[in-house]
Amino acid sequence: MTVLHDPDGTDFSLVCDGCGTTIDRLGANLHNWELAWSLVRRHGWIGERSRQGPHGCPKCTTRSAYAVDG
Ligand SMILES: [Zn+2]
Incomplete structure:
Protein backbone atom coordinates (compact mmCIF):
# COMPACT_ATOMS: atom_id res chain seq x y z
CA MET A 1 0.00 0.00 0.00
CA THR A 2 1.03 3.60 -0.20
CA VAL A 3 0.88 6.26 2.47
CA LEU A 4 0.30 9.80 1.26
CA HIS A 5 2.22 12.61 2.91
CA ASP A 6 0.67 15.41 0.90
CA PRO A 7 -3.02 15.90 0.18
CA ASP A 8 -2.28 16.23 -3.52
CA GLY A 9 -0.43 12.91 -3.60
CA THR A 10 2.90 14.25 -4.80
CA ASP A 11 4.75 12.72 -1.87
CA PHE A 12 4.09 9.19 -0.72
CA SER A 13 5.80 6.15 0.77
CA LEU A 14 5.43 2.56 -0.31
CA VAL A 15 4.68 0.09 2.49
CA CYS A 16 4.85 -3.70 2.18
CA ASP A 17 1.51 -5.21 3.11
CA TRP A 33 3.23 6.67 -8.80
CA GLU A 34 3.56 4.90 -12.15
CA LEU A 35 7.23 5.75 -12.37
CA ALA A 36 7.88 4.84 -8.74
CA TRP A 37 6.16 1.49 -9.11
CA SER A 38 8.03 0.58 -12.28
CA LEU A 39 11.27 1.32 -10.45
CA VAL A 40 10.55 -0.68 -7.30
CA ARG A 41 9.33 -3.60 -9.42
CA ARG A 42 12.82 -3.81 -10.84
CA HIS A 43 14.02 -4.20 -7.26
CA GLY A 44 11.77 -7.17 -6.64
CA TRP A 45 8.52 -5.67 -5.40
CA ILE A 46 5.38 -7.21 -6.79
CA GLY A 47 1.65 -6.68 -6.40
CA GLU A 48 -1.17 -4.65 -7.79
CA ARG A 49 -0.45 -1.76 -10.09
CA SER A 50 -2.82 0.43 -8.11
CA ARG A 51 -1.62 2.66 -5.27
CA GLN A 52 -3.87 0.79 -2.85
CA GLY A 53 -2.03 -2.47 -3.34
CA PRO A 54 -1.52 -5.02 -1.98
CA HIS A 55 2.22 -4.74 -2.52
CA GLY A 56 4.94 -7.13 -1.45
CA CYS A 57 8.60 -6.34 -0.86
CA PRO A 58 11.39 -8.67 -2.08
CA LYS A 59 11.74 -10.19 1.39
CA CYS A 60 8.11 -11.26 1.36
CA THR A 61 7.94 -12.25 -2.29
CA THR A 62 10.78 -14.73 -1.86
CA ARG A 63 8.57 -16.44 0.69
CA SER A 64 5.97 -16.52 -2.09
CA ALA A 65 3.37 -14.74 0.01
CA TYR A 66 2.50 -12.72 -3.08
CA ALA A 67 2.69 -15.14 -5.96
CA VAL A 68 0.32 -13.26 -8.21
CA ASP A 69 1.26 -10.60 -10.70
CA GLY A 70 0.88 -10.07 -14.40
ZN1 LIG B 1 7.60 -7.40 3.08
Whole structure:
Protein backbone atom coordinates (compact mmCIF):
# COMPACT_ATOMS: atom_id res chain seq x y z
CA MET A 1 0.00 0.00 0.00
CA THR A 2 1.03 3.60 -0.20
CA VAL A 3 0.88 6.26 2.47
CA LEU A 4 0.30 9.80 1.26
CA HIS A 5 2.22 12.61 2.91
CA ASP A 6 0.67 15.41 0.90
CA PRO A 7 -3.02 15.90 0.18
CA ASP A 8 -2.28 16.23 -3.52
CA GLY A 9 -0.43 12.91 -3.60
CA THR A 10 2.90 14.25 -4.80
CA ASP A 11 4.75 12.72 -1.87
CA PHE A 12 4.09 9.19 -0.72
CA SER A 13 5.80 6.15 0.77
CA LEU A 14 5.43 2.56 -0.31
CA VAL A 15 4.68 0.09 2.49
CA CYS A 16 4.85 -3.70 2.18
CA ASP A 17 1.51 -5.21 3.11
CA GLY A 18 3.29 -8.33 4.33
CA CYS A 19 5.93 -7.07 6.75
CA GLY A 20 5.62 -3.29 6.86
CA THR A 21 8.91 -2.53 5.10
CA THR A 22 8.69 1.07 3.96
CA ILE A 23 10.34 3.05 1.20
CA ASP A 24 10.06 6.63 2.39
CA ARG A 25 9.69 9.78 0.31
CA LEU A 26 9.17 7.87 -2.90
CA GLY A 27 6.90 10.53 -4.32
CA ALA A 28 9.25 13.33 -3.36
CA ASN A 29 11.99 11.67 -5.37
CA LEU A 30 10.05 10.30 -8.32
CA HIS A 31 6.94 12.53 -8.37
CA ASN A 32 4.72 9.96 -9.96
CA TRP A 33 3.23 6.67 -8.80
CA GLU A 34 3.56 4.90 -12.15
CA LEU A 35 7.23 5.75 -12.37
CA ALA A 36 7.88 4.84 -8.74
CA TRP A 37 6.16 1.49 -9.11
CA SER A 38 8.03 0.58 -12.28
CA LEU A 39 11.27 1.32 -10.45
CA VAL A 40 10.55 -0.68 -7.30
CA ARG A 41 9.33 -3.60 -9.42
CA ARG A 42 12.82 -3.81 -10.84
CA HIS A 43 14.02 -4.20 -7.26
CA GLY A 44 11.77 -7.17 -6.64
CA TRP A 45 8.52 -5.67 -5.40
CA ILE A 46 5.38 -7.21 -6.79
CA GLY A 47 1.65 -6.68 -6.40
CA GLU A 48 -1.17 -4.65 -7.79
CA ARG A 49 -0.45 -1.76 -10.09
CA SER A 50 -2.82 0.43 -8.11
CA ARG A 51 -1.62 2.66 -5.27
CA GLN A 52 -3.87 0.79 -2.85
CA GLY A 53 -2.03 -2.47 -3.34
CA PRO A 54 -1.52 -5.02 -1.98
CA HIS A 55 2.22 -4.74 -2.52
CA GLY A 56 4.94 -7.13 -1.45
CA CYS A 57 8.60 -6.34 -0.86
CA PRO A 58 11.39 -8.67 -2.08
CA LYS A 59 11.74 -10.19 1.39
CA CYS A 60 8.11 -11.26 1.36
CA THR A 61 7.94 -12.25 -2.29
CA THR A 62 10.78 -14.73 -1.86
CA ARG A 63 8.57 -16.44 0.69
CA SER A 64 5.97 -16.52 -2.09
CA ALA A 65 3.37 -14.74 0.01
CA TYR A 66 2.50 -12.72 -3.08
CA ALA A 67 2.69 -15.14 -5.96
CA VAL A 68 0.32 -13.26 -8.21
CA ASP A 69 1.26 -10.60 -10.70
CA GLY A 70 0.88 -10.07 -14.40
ZN1 LIG B 1 7.60 -7.40 3.08
